[in-house]
Amino acid sequence: MARCDKLVDVGRRAFFARTAAAAAGAAVTASLPGSGARAAEAAPALALVTYPAARLANIKDLKVDEPINITYPDQQSPGILLKLGHPVVGGVGPDQDVVAFSTMCPHKGFPLFYRASDKSLNCPGHYSRFDVEKGGLEIWGHATQNLPQFRLRVDQNGDIYAQGVDELLYGRLSNILQA
């Protein structure tokens, strides 16, 4: 019996050692901004990042082809909110024509500008072009992602909220920056 107990004990110690190591690793991805998580109180990492809901504007603020500068999911990530004037896939609002996109080029992070004449976002860095009527499809360019689009919701008062992103944003390895 003494020998068996000893083996059990060795096994328990090995088990705890492994658990501690795993918990330390998990803490890295569990540390969402402001959570204050530390290795000692590590929780399992979630499979997806949790996006904030951010009010961008009210439907009444929007005019066709006059983009509003926004940031989402935080102040360091610029984008535009845009009313296109006709329904598009992914468009919200009464006319199903309101969309929002990141304006950091997913190639090298240069700021995109809007060209109303053909409803495209354009990169002055290396000439990439994205179609805002087609979910940010890269018309031509160097990025290996189509343009990240912000998922929108409109409430009963016409307030427009961003509540998610469908591609990795340029310049960050987590769309929600980790502390």
Added chain:
Amino acid sequence: MAYKRNIDRLPIPPKDAKVHNVVCHYCIVGCGYHALSWPVDRQGGPQSGRNAFGADLTQQQGAMSGNWFSPSMYNIVKQDGRDVHLVIMPDDNCEVNSGLNSIRGSRIAEMSYSAVRQTQQQRLTESLVWRYGQMQPTSWDDALDLVARVTASVIADQGEDGLIVSMYDHGGAGGGYENTWGTGKLYFGAMKIKNVRIHNRPAYNSEVHATRDMGVGELNNCYEDAELADTIVVVGANSLETQTNYFLNHWVPNLRGTSLDKKKTQLPNEAHEAARIVIVDPRRTVTTAACEAEAGKDRVMHLAINSGTDLALINAWLTYIADKGWVDHAFIQASTTGFDKALTANRTSLEDAARITGLTVDQIRQSAEWMAQPKQGGARRRTMFAYEKGLIWGNDNYRTNAAYVNLALATGNVGRPGGGCVRLGGHQEGYSRPDYPGPRPAPYIDQLLISGKGGVHHIWGCDHYKTTLNALNFKQAYKKRTDMVKDAMSAVPWGDRQGMVTAITDAIKKGGLFAVDVDIVPTQIGQACHVMLPAATSGEMNLTSMNGERRMRLTERYMDPPGSAMPDCLIAAGIANNLERVFGEMGKQDVAQKFTSFDWKTEEDAFMDGYHQHEKGGQFVTYARLRAMGTNGFQEPAIGLEGEEHAAPATTTGGTPGMVVQGPTLNARGKEPTKQATPANTSTPPIASSDTRKIIGTKRLYTDGKFNTKDGKAIFLATAWRGLSVPGKAEEQKQFPFLINNGRTNHVWQSAYLDQQDDFVTSRWPFPFIQLSPGDMADLGLKPGDLVEVYNENGSTQAMAQPSAVARPKEAFMLFAYPKGIQGNVVSKGVNELVIPNYKQTWGNIRKLADAPANTKDLSFKSQEYQVPS
């Protein structure tokens, strides 16, 4: 909706992630990348002390950050049998790309084989043989035994002409010095095979014979010359899409004027401005639009010539420049022969050229001024002359190439800073082979195969069904011949090896063909093959190549090949070993003896046997030294080692200044001379050294004014205009209304052999596009995305209609070599006098096949051109 990966975070490389040197294995530019890898159960953190970048990743990274990678730069792969995270991201310190990544190179990781993430599951993992009426996996020994027995039997029966070989001659993926040597030693060393062709043309020839005949290797400048030139002239190339980071990192700074300081420092005592550019292309491309955005329209001249009339334009330039007295008489006198004779033969007036090309006299005169009128203060204008497939696959290849080199030589722009007369290139280069034993012109291999010649066909990294001319006819004939052998094989039990070989050789005698395909993926021509052998690609093996400025680097092995795939050089050795055994068993000891020196265990063994021993300067080059030189490497040829006495760096042609080395050059891609007349050493290959001294290379060729001819003088050639030179083309032009011009697009590398399994690419281009003017769209009753048939007497194919506001009426442009619609089907079998195909001058008809399919509804048909904000 547009394709989205819905990836919102990626693993962070830890501080101790392994780093390997990588050169992008796609285009000739050869951008520098790094492969970071670390165990699958570990990760770094966002704090600067916890990641491989030493960067604070809790903050948004700025533009051009070296600390960010996109989802396509990430994967999970096997490394030494274990799963690892893999990130392949651009190297900020590589002089070629300075951290830039193209839409192709950014996907090296995503287009790697991953069982975990299900990428590139098309890869061949085991040898496959035609057994019981289908392709079945088998062992290497089993497959190679059959290949050797059938090959030996055909050679015994028909001689070596019975073996037909298709093999790449380039660098990068599906090539490289190790693999060109491995295949070359097998077919040109152990055997003397004449019936050989290359991946994109139906004979074993140079795409740029003329420049080599004139003594001017086609990759004679350096990428920095594009930053130093007063004027860049580019004929038949769309460099923003096809040499992307060369254009962005070296042409654009000069067009913007941001390389002015470099010009003033390196080239003092002469006037400098931002560059001007002359672009010769029947089609307006995104390259032209980008040049206009950077330099302003008044410094960009797009000469939209009539298709195939480049030669008349170039001859007129030479005539006008010579008549103005703007040629470099001192250089012509000292370093060339035949100028006066060539000038007389090529004399073309501005008016005649305008009539032939469709340009105005003023356009031709002004462009000539841009390239040769002395600068303010009288200094010679520095002009870089570049060209690629518009010229190479264009009308009268040999003469047009020669005419262009005439112009560069006459204006003194070869071997000087800011100059050069260079092809821009497709693949990287990586050619090291014994001399081709065949004649010039070389045999037209496709026609041999179509007409029933040859009994066995070995294919290395080629897919003729997608990338040859006259492709539909070729496919029909090829299928018929290989089906005869398949049917014969299906009738014999596999265990009866002698019975199987007899059945195959009997079918061959009746006109059948036995086909062996070595590749990384199941190609379209592979559908017809009887044996498929799985190859490793760049990064799954150590691989050396050089880029368009002869910059040689080593891509280190950073992951395992899938299944039992092997480097091509070792597969070639395996075939040689089996042929030795089989010929021995047949009692042909004298033949068996020829296959004895293929005892390589690794790709490094093949490198030391080939490049190190046979290429000029190869004695200085080892894996250890290349590894230490990272993604910058050195520019070939090597002339010595740091700390040792060596020839002056300006010397291009030999071990001592002015020495002319007259090694064989015909098939040496890009650099001349390629070999010492007598190889440095042909005995046992040396053991690779671990010494990591820096290799001294050669920035520009011919700076000493000595060229690769017997007397060291470059030769001017007579190149009079003679209309459409390839038989049948003039008649085709008269008969059919549409020019079916063709070429590349940014998203796609080569024949899309990997892209065809990349959702990002296939969602953008589900079909090959054909660009049509709005008027032609209307006349044909087409809406964007409709499927059309392109047809003529050569064959037919399909494409997706794409309106283009800048397309000229009746001048269509179709994506080349795309799997879902083979442009080569409608290209005639006509070739030039040296068996170079003429893909570009193709005429046909177009009709609607079907309304736009559902997978085109998310596409954008807006203009691809960038314009500066108004």
